[in-house]
Amino acid sequence: MPIEIRELVIKATITDDAAAGGxxxxxxxxxxxxxxxxxxxxxxxxxxxxxxxIKDRNER
Incomplete structure (x- = not known):
């Protein structure tokens, strides 16, 4: 029996480190x-x- 996932939650944290960028x-x-x-x-x-x-999905 296949399993259907109706919700996918993706969480990302972006930090701007001045020391790492140099x-x-x-x-x-x-x-x-x-x-x-x-x-x-x-x-x-x-x-x-x-x-x-999105474009590919709309073309179908």
Whole structure:
């Protein structure tokens, strides 16, 4: 018998640490746009994927 999940709760905590951003952790990334923080890049990627999923669902 299949199980249907009707609700999915996702909780995320984002912190902005000035000390961590200045070290080597923030140097990896796309490299072509240095003024975008890694957090903003992750949000943009997630938003793009979400919008693509909504478009695909509406096309069906």
């Amino acid at each position: 070290s080597g952790a923030g140097t990896s990334g796309s490299g072509d746009n240095n003024n975008v923080s890694p957090g903003e890049e992750m949000i943009k990627d997630t938003l793009d994927k979400t919008m693509d999923a």
